[in-house]
Amino acid sequence: xxxxxxxxSYFIMIKDTFVKPTKxxxxxxxxxxxxxxxxIGSLGIVAFISFFVGGVVAIQTxxxxxxxxxxxxxxxxxxRQSVILEFAPTFISVIMAGKVGSFITSSIGTMRxxxxxxxxxxxxxxxxxxxxxxxxxxxxxxxFLIAIGMFLGIMGxxxxxxxxxxxxxxxxxxxxxxxxxxxxxxxAFFKTFLFSFLLATIPAYHGYFMEGGALEVGKxxxxxxxxxxxxxxLVNFIVTQLLLS
Amino acid sequence: MIEVKDIRKSFGDNDVLxxxxxxxxxxxxxxxxxxxxxxxxxxxxxxxxxxxPDSGQIIYDGNPYSDLNNEEQRKLREQIGMVFQGSALFDxxxxxxxxxxxxxxxxxxxxxxRIERANEVINRVNLENANHKLPSEISGGMQKRVAxxxxxxxxxxxxxxxEPNSGLDPNTATVIDNLIxxxxxxxxxxTIINTHDMNxxxxxxDHIVYLQKGHLAWExxxxxxxxxxxxxxxxxxxSSNLFKMxxxxxxxx
Numbered sequence: 001x002x003x004x005x006x007x008x009s010y011f012i013m014i015k016d017t018f019v020k021p022t023k024x025x026x027x028x029x030x031x032x033x034x035x036x037x038x039x040i041g042s043l044g045i046v047a048f049i050s051f052f053v054g055g056v057v058a059i060q061t062x063x064x065x066x067x068x069x070x071x072x073x074x075x076x077x078x079x080r081q082s083v084i085l086e087f088a089p090t091f092i093s094v095i096m097a098g099k100v101g102s103f104i105t106s107s108i109g110t111m112r113x114x115x116x117x118x119x120x121x122x123x124x125x126x127x128x129x130x131x132x133x134x135x136x137x138x139x140x141x142x143x144f145l146i147a148i149g150m151f152l153g154i155m156g157x158x159x160x161x162x163x164x165x166x167x168x169x170x171x172x173x174x175x176x177x178x179x180x181x182x183x184x185x186x187x188a189f190f191k192t193f194l195f196s197f198l199l200a201t202i203p204a205y206h207g208y209f210m211e212g213g214a215l216e217v218g219k220x221x222x223x224x225x226x227x228x229x230x231x232x233x234l235v236n237f238i239v240t241q242l243l244l245s
Numbered sequence: 246m247i248e249v250k251d252i253r254k255s256f257g258d259n260d261v262l263x264x265x266x267x268x269x270x271x272x273x274x275x276x277x278x279x280x281x282x283x284x285x286x287x288x289x290x291x292x293x294x295x296x297x298p299d300s301g302q303i304i305y306d307g308n309p310y311s312d313l314n315n316e317e318q319r320k321l322r323e324q325i326g327m328v329f330q331g332s333a334l335f336d337x338x339x340x341x342x343x344x345x346x347x348x349x350x351x352x353x354x355x356x357x358x359r360i361e362r363a364n365e366v367i368n369r370v371n372l373e374n375a376n377h378k379l380p381s382e383i384s385g386g387m388q389k390r391v392a393x394x395x396x397x398x399x400x401x402x403x404x405x406x407x408e409p410n411s412g413l414d415p416n417t418a419t420v421i422d423n424l425i426x427x428x429x430x431x432x433x434x435x436t437i438i439n440t441h442d443m444n445x446x447x448x449x450x451d452h453i454v455y456l457q458k459g460h461l462a463w464e465x466x467x468x469x470x471x472x473x474x475x476x477x478x479x480x481x482x483x484s485s486n487l488f489k490m491x492x493x494x495x496x497x498x
Contacts, residue, residue, distance in 0.1 A: 020319070022350075023350060114336075115329045116336070118333065122322060124322030124325075124351075
């Protein structure tokens with residue numbers, strides 16, 4: 001029953017996010033601040049992980065190509081497919097559930113504990129709109145972050161494959177272009193867009209409705225990471241089933 | 246003026262406010278006192294609209310809060326200033342930004358005018374050289390002053406304070422009490438203060454409401470509180486060692 005109650009509260013929060021909007025100029029400032037905190041602040045970790053995981057994908061593919069009849073271009077092909085279809089959109093989103101999600105939950109949760117949310121409400125401000133809506137707007141830029149992740153992942157794969165001596169550059173680039181289906185890029189960005197909404201709203205829900213003190217803020221952050229990851233994996237499965245199968 | 250009529254509020258089986266009525270007048274510091282768990286904070290939050298009462302009415306200058314639509318409630322809330330127990334300042338904003346925040350949200354003032362008005366209020370609460378500091382960089386007493394400044398910057402008609410001098414040293418607490426009283430009289434605001442500090446009662450208790458287990462057990466002013474024969478109020482008042490010693494001295498012991 002408590003799960004059903006939580007799901008119901010989550011959707012009511014989503015509805016309340018879009019009513020009684022915050023004043024335009026204030027909203028603009030909030031959105032820029034959120035872009036800085038959530039997107040720009042995540043560039044470094046996304047770039048680092050993308051590059052090296054891309055490299056690992058290339059090395060592992062190369063090491064498994066033991067049959068001499070298999071072309072080396074497969075390394076480029078496998079790296080591209082892995083990075084674009086799953087690694088960049090899904091794997092990075094799960095990591096972001098930890099980084100961005102914890103940040104959102106703990107910052108909103110601390111505002112709840114220190115009565116800052118009550119202060120907004122007393123002033124007649126729709127606190128859900130004020131706190132959550134700018135995050136949703138800021139996270140609309142998240143697919144660009146994933147695009148950078150895709151690019152760097154493939155760059156990492158290229159670097160590992162070519163400079164690690166697993167495949168010549170021409171073979172890797174040939175594999176990279178082989179059987180390219182543009183719809184798969186649409187699929188990747190479509191699900192990334194859905195993940196961005198989940199990344200903004202599920203941690204916000206856990207922060208906004210938390211009760212207790214500092215210890216509960218920590219617990220809420222952990223819970224939000226778990227549920228955001230679960231939601232991402234489930235939505236990933238459903239979207240893949242609907243769009244690719 | 247705020248009228249409270251037969252207000253009741255419960256959480257599950259726990260009846261916190263058990264039905265009582267009272268009136269808070271403008272230009273006076275109205276104090277709600279009582280022991281921990283007596284329902285003071287719930288009463289305050291119910292008056293503010295943060296909790297919906299199970300029954301009864303809160304009437305702001307003739308307008309029952311529950312009869313107002315959402316837009317009217319929002320308009321009314323713009324006329325309310327609130328000083329929270331922990332100050333509730335926005336961590337990410339400087340002192341000046343915190344104080345100018347209600348102006349930014351609810352007025353069409355340009356930035357220059359907002360800063361000017363914020364500085365007027367900063368001077369009023371005697372905060373100096375703190376404009377560009379973050380709340381974490383100033384003392385508890387200064388945070389309370391910022392909270393008071395933020396509460397009055399929009400010229401509210403109603404001012405609510407939840408234990409405004411908790412955690413402060415006696416000198417600072419007295420300064421904060423007197424500041425609230427001066428502002429109340431200057432602007433003819435209806436001020437309601439939730440406290441269990443007997444010093445505050447003695448300093449600024451123009452109208453005192455004593456709550457006990459969700460009931461209104463006693464009502465009067467600071468000159469009457471020492472004369473009451475209500476045993477609960479007497480126990481509350483003389484639970485302070487200082488007042489106990491004064492009484493013993495007066496009784497010649």
